[in-house]
Amino acid sequence: MSSLVVKNLAIEFGGVKAVDDVSFEVEQGETFAIIGPNGAGKSTIFNLISRIYEPSAGSIHYGEKNLLDVAPHRVIDTGIARTFQNIDLFEQATVLQNLLVGRHRRMSQNILRDFVFFAGCRAREREHRRKVEDVIDLMEIAHYRDQLISDLPYGARKNVELARALCAEPTLLLLDEPASGLNQEETDDVSFWLNDIKHDLGVTIVMVEHDMGLVGRVADRVLAINNGKFLSLGTPEEVRNDAAVQQAYLGTAA
Amino acid sequence: MQVIFKTSYNQDINILSKTGQYIRVTLLVLAMLTAPLYLDVYYLSELGMLLVYVVAGVGLMILTGFTGQVSFGHAAFLGIGAYCHSILMSMGVPFFVSLPATALFSGLVGMLLGRSASKMHGFYLAVATLAFLIIVETLIGEWTDVTGGYAGFSVPELEIFGFYFVEMWQQYYVDLGVTLFVLWGTANLLRSPSGRAFLAVRDSELSARSLGVNIEWVKIQSFGISAAVTGVAGVLLAHHLLYLSPETFGVLESLKLLLMIVVGGLGSILGAVFGAIFVSLLPVALSILRDVLPDEISQQAGLEPMLFGFIIVIFVVFEPDGISGRWRKLLHFFETFPYYRKASFVRQKSYLKTERMR
Amino acid sequence: MLPIDDVFRLTLIGISQGCAYGLVALGFVLIYKATEVVNFAHGDFMMFGGFAVLTFSESFGLGFWPSLLCACIAMGAAGFLVDALIMRRIIGQSQASVFILTVAFGFILRSAAGMIWGWNPVSIDTPFDNEVTIANVTIGAERLAIIAATVVLCTALYLFFSRSRLGIAMQASAQNQLAAYYMGIPVRRQVSLVWALAAAIATIAGAFMAPITQLDTNTGFIGIKALAGAIVGGFGSIPGTLLGCLLIGVIEPFADYFFPSIKGVSAYIVMLVVLFIRPEGLIVQTYMKKV
Numbered sequence: 065m066s067s068l069v070v071k072n073l074a075i076e077f078g079g080v081k082a083v084d085d086v087s088f089e090v091e092q093g094e095t096f097a098i099i100g101p102n103g104a105g106k107s108t109i110f111n112l113i114s115r116i117y118e119p120s121a122g123s124i125h126y127g128e129k130n131l132l133d134v135a136p137h138r139v140i141d142t143g144i145a146r147t148f149q150n151i152d153l154f155e156q157a158t159v160l161q162n163l164l165v166g167r168h169r170r171m172s173q174n175i176l177r178d179f180v181f182f183a184g185c186r187a188r189e190r191e192h193r194r195k196v197e198d199v200i201d202l203m204e205i206a207h208y209r210d211q212l213i214s215d216l217p218y219g220a221r222k223n224v225e226l227a228r229a230l231c232a233e234p235t236l237l238l239l240d241e242p243a244s245g246l247n248q249e250e251t252d253d254v255s256f257w258l259n260d261i262k263h264d265l266g267v268t269i270v271m272v273e274h275d276m277g278l279v280g281r282v283a284d285r286v287l288a289i290n291n292g293k294f295l296s297l298g299t300p301e302e303v304r305n306d307a308a309v310q311q312a313y314l315g316t317a318a
Numbered sequence: 319m320q321v322i323f324k325t326s327y328n329q330d331i332n333i334l335s336k337t338g339q340y341i342r343v344t345l346l347v348l349a350m351l352t353a354p355l356y357l358d359v360y361y362l363s364e365l366g367m368l369l370v371y372v373v374a375g376v377g378l379m380i381l382t383g384f385t386g387q388v389s390f391g392h393a394a395f396l397g398i399g400a401y402c403h404s405i406l407m408s409m410g411v412p413f414f415v416s417l418p419a420t421a422l423f424s425g426l427v428g429m430l431l432g433r434s435a436s437k438m439h440g441f442y443l444a445v446a447t448l449a450f451l452i453i454v455e456t457l458i459g460e461w462t463d464v465t466g467g468y469a470g471f472s473v474p475e476l477e478i479f480g481f482y483f484v485e486m487w488q489q490y491y492v493d494l495g496v497t498l499f500v501l502w503g504t505a506n507l508l509r510s511p512s513g514r515a516f517l518a519v520r521d522s523e524l525s526a527r528s529l530g531v532n533i534e535w536v537k538i539q540s541f542g543i544s545a546a547v548t549g550v551a552g553v554l555l556a557h558h559l560l561y562l563s564p565e566t567f568g569v570l571e572s573l574k575l576l577l578m579i580v581v582g583g584l585g586s587i588l589g590a591v592f593g594a595i596f597v598s599l600l601p602v603a604l605s606i607l608r609d610v611l612p613d614e615i616s617q618q619a620g621l622e623p624m625l626f627g628f629i630i631v632i633f634v635v636f637e638p639d640g641i642s643g644r645w646r647k648l649l650h651f652f653e654t655f656p657y658y659r660k661a662s663f664v665r666q667k668s669y670l671k672t673e674r675m676r
Numbered sequence: 677m678l679p680i681d682d683v684f685r686l687t688l689i690g691i692s693q694g695c696a697y698g699l700v701a702l703g704f705v706l707i708y709k710a711t712e713v714v715n716f717a718h719g720d721f722m723m724f725g726g727f728a729v730l731t732f733s734e735s736f737g738l739g740f741w742p743s744l745l746c747a748c749i750a751m752g753a754a755g756f757l758v759d760a761l762i763m764r765r766i767i768g769q770s771q772a773s774v775f776i777l778t779v780a781f782g783f784i785l786r787s788a789a790g791m792i793w794g795w796n797p798v799s800i801d802t803p804f805d806n807e808v809t810i811a812n813v814t815i816g817a818e819r820l821a822i823i824a825a826t827v828v829l830c831t832a833l834y835l836f837f838s839r840s841r842l843g844i845a846m847q848a849s850a851q852n853q854l855a856a857y858y859m860g861i862p863v864r865r866q867v868s869l870v871w872a873l874a875a876a877i878a879t880i881a882g883a884f885m886a887p888i889t890q891l892d893t894n895t896g897f898i899g900i901k902a903l904a905g906a907i908v909g910g911f912g913s914i915p916g917t918l919l920g921c922l923l924i925g926v927i928e929p930f931a932d933y934f935f936p937s938i939k940g941v942s943a944y945i946v947m948l949v950v951l952f953i954r955p956e957g958l959i960v961q962t963y964m965k966k967v
Contacts, residue, residue, distance in 0.1 A: 169530030620787030627783030
């Protein structure tokens, strides 16, 4: 069953076609990777899905929902959570606060009730805290719990960002370069987590990634694009051996 | 070093989690409650004024310190609160109806301003709020029939349930009660989704939106609650001033509020409290300074604003975390004694955050 | 209805007033483009510059033009130092702190000016104290001088930024500090130079404004109106800024004429209305953040 369906997607920035007529479908429960050289339009596709950009043509459906009808802050209500290429956390808040913002859409919010911390507020905090702790256990970030993000090292921030997305209990996770800037050991951790998330939580994953080793280990299918255009789609092995992909990465064979 | 073993989620939810905090706050509140016993009328009224500024500072802190929206016009809400309440009281509305009504009115005006400000950012907002302040000031001055115009408006006596609170200690307890309520409420905000949404909007609108935070609505809410709290401060202020005139709520007052939270330390309730103490002590320090300095300088009219200016420069350049940041470091020093190192608080290298790319 | 001569006169006054705002706003925009700092003390720089001209012409007995030049150099040096000594240290701090810091400069400058030159309004002797009659309308030459000064200064700035090596380097560092730095442009000195340039322009504005409004320590508050004008036009582009300032300048005398009770606040009302409809101003200059 397809969950995410992208059809003939296109967007222009001042005459440059950053994404040009790209179509793909993501099956529920699979790990789907998008690869391509720098500037191929991978992140732009993510930004289109999370409604940061408005496409100039094409459609995006997730399940029953037409995403183009959804306001940017409502995208998460359809079950889509994401991370960012250049980690985008709430710098002056603690890890715990960051993760609890991840629960935001599931918490009933009324500013006047919050102001007097009316009956039920404490119970609500405790209940969501429990959910957050599950994610903290999964991502093994317990010892950072009370630290400010601005005091964390890079690798920890990456984990916290992924954890924050998980706190929203998404059904589809958009990961923008989950392994960029990580060393080999940390990248291995990421591949374990991705498998855990997929198998234990049943979350569909779409990721943009440069590290072909990681893609080969976790991805079920791979979409390759270049200059905003479709190149190839298939298993990691098929895409790796595709002539067009090799040409895009390595240049024309001599 | 104090290591806290957490055994319950409640420990993180409670406002005062550390024993030290608990003791300090309890002692402070006790001292405040018994203040009328050992302070004479003059100091009591100064203390009451300090509490008024704590409330006003917390009001601005909610907007600027927590939500990251800089307002140069918060004195307008102080004015709206003071005038609205005085007018209602003079029409015979009881205090306990007038106070919430004023908070509501001020909050609604704030939400209206927030509605138009929610799409602006950075200094556009600062200048827009400044313009709002100037317009409100002019409006109060020109609307003579209701506000008394530039001639001023005399504040009715503080009357609650038919009892006149003319004694200073009675008024002081009203101030204290309202202040404690506001502080408690703001601390409550910070431990609930509303407050976290404020922080989220302050630190990254992009992520906040992707996590389902409705940025525009959060800003409107923040403006509303901040204006309501500042309006309440205006109510208390009115009873201290006894006589209102539009110039009282001008640009200088706004800047004083902003100075308070910057010097106190942006982004914490403690900062607003420290800031209020600071501006209350400033005139005292100034009079001491006047005695020390030679006459040619001390008699100059511009000494006070100049000192104002230099204090801000010194704080922003050398202690951006304000007094509350210094306080945290001090506490840390004692808790970890003798292991405190300068490196315990290395300022993170910060880079220019561009605003043009949003 | 207003007689046509009055309309013409008010319009002319409005244009010259708009140009005056524009002159002040130029400094705001220059510094903003280079550092993304809005210097709320810019109006006070202008006031201080005006007083500096006064000092050079009276105490040193120089004529108007030599005093203007000297004052520009002195204020330019002061602007350079403000950036080099203070602003450079606080890069990356929260906006609220930076705003309040520049506001604090304003306090210091105002107090200092009051202590040095006194608190009463003074006037500067300028070559433009006669009156000019155009098509039945008599108007002070100082108002026309402001228009001329704005045109000359804008042309000069345009040529400077598009033709001179230094100007192009400044533009480069404003657009991408890191890239400019890698290309061997001394970005930090460049930014300080922008501050110097802005302070010098403020001095010129102060000198040309002085005959109209007289000079006292509160002259600097005109900066807020200039800021309003710049925002109406959409901050960040010089043509937009001038457009907005002219708009505000022309609307103001008419609004004051028809609604005397809200004298002085029409500029802010115009600004709030424009911002309500177009939150980014008339000419938009921001882009989406890359994610």
